Amino acid sequence: MPRALAARWYSDHDQYQNERRVIWGSEWLMFGVTAELSRPGHYVADEIAGYPLLVVVDPQGELRGFHNVCPHRAGVIQWPGCGQTGNLVCRYHGWAFSWDGSLKSARDFGDSPTPDDHSLRPIRVETWGPLVFVNLDENAPALASTLGSLDTAVRQHAFTDFAYGRRLVRTLECNWKTYVDNYLEGYHVPLLHPLLNSAVDMKTYSVEVPDDTYCIHRAGQVEGSASAGVWVFRYPNLAINVYSDGMNVERIVPLSSTRTAVVYDYFAQDVSEEKIQSMVEMSNITLDEDQTIAELVQRNLDAGVYEAGPLSPRHENALAWFQGRIRQSTGAR
Ligand code: FES
Ligand SMILES: [Fe+2]
Known part of the structure; x- marks a missing residue:
């Protein structure tokens, strides 16, 4: 059974310097x-x-x-x-x-x-x-040659048809991997996100890893739900949440080993103030919930009482993939 990355890799200064070089200095x-x-x-x-x-x-x-x-x-x-x-x-x-x-x-x-x-x-x-x-x-090879099937997967969802709306930035008191780990599983949705949980059929929720560069969340949607769409994460710093009438693109930016900025760019068919404001308010509910848990998890990782837990084969396969890439490129265990 795969195990999570050990706690120390989420704050260690040398690990961060190593990641800067081998991940942030070499990936698109x-x-x-x-x-x-x-x-x-x-x-x-x-x-x-x-x-x-x-x-x-x-x-x-x-x-x-x-x-x-x-x-x-x-x-x-x-x-x-x-x-x-x-x-x-x-x-x-x-x-x-x-x-x-x-x-x-x-x-x-x-x-x-x-x-x-x-x-x-x-x-x-x-x-x-x-x-x-x-x-x-x-x-590095050309960006297009590294996109693989991700290009087709998001273009099916009007990825290129939306106009630019607004940017919001959050600064989180956690390592960048703590935020990404949380993004990569829907296991926590029923407990942490009551609103999202009511819009998605969690029995059908799955996360697939089509190739070594990205993962894609899939779930049956409750009819008429504004959450109908597709959520993808591309290694190492991009998440795209596409809905029928707009999308929220997340850019994950490490500031230090224990602080991370996440830049949210909102796009929509209709970029009126009213529409963008309602998208922002809607997503802020989920983002607040994720920020709260990510910052508390970081404190717990740093507390010295947790080493590394098991990853659920049903729900946390994308974490196994992401953390496998971190291990491969940095030697973390
Ligand atoms: S001209 Fe650039 S540092 Fe002096
Ligand atoms: Fe979440």
Whole structure:
């Protein structure tokens, strides 16, 4: 019988540093939405697992990505946030870079440094439907080649037809894996989510793992339920909850070994204030319940009285898969 990851892997500093390198430094990560990177000059400067990143649309309309770290003395090329820019100029001492990242000029420096030695470090950027992904590994395979059957699975549910509505961010006092573990099973639904439980036929609830990159929740829906749809998790940081008239996309962002931000982007057919507000309120009920348990579980993992429990073969198969990937890439037990 598979066992859960041992408690220490949910707070250990060395484990977190290892995950930064072998997971967050090498996988395709959801970074944002195309709606905020649609015109030349649009940029987003954000951090994932301690990597400050910059994605910008160049004058030709191409997405470019860099570590938001200047080669001079580690200044920032853009302040964290999003907006419009006409160039790549470091905010600290004003070194200017071409759109390919090479150094154009080192402001008032004296003898100029060799441009080749002082470029911005590029990252890969690609899109899938309305979502923008980055990969810090320059040699990673193309995003499309890693999507497998996930692409078909979500496109059946109008994934690309919705307009962008609103973003909400939650900061959770737990390790990122504690949040993901909770997302990966419906075992807790009857106890923690009374409203969701009344909308879903839990006797038919199952989670399948079609390949090594994602899992998909399936359940018979109570007729007329607003929850009818599909929920998927793609390793390591993306969850998509698609309903008949909208979707909520979750981006999981480790802030440290014990803190995690979850960014929720809401899309809908009808993005009126009223519609988006009702989607947000509806999902907040479930998200509040999940946040409460994830933070309490984290405290219990840290208490020193729990080691590693058994995983239900009926309900927790996706945890076995997810934790298997963590073990495989990091050596955790
Ligand atoms: S740190 Fe960027 S110009 Fe100095
Ligand atoms: Fe939940």
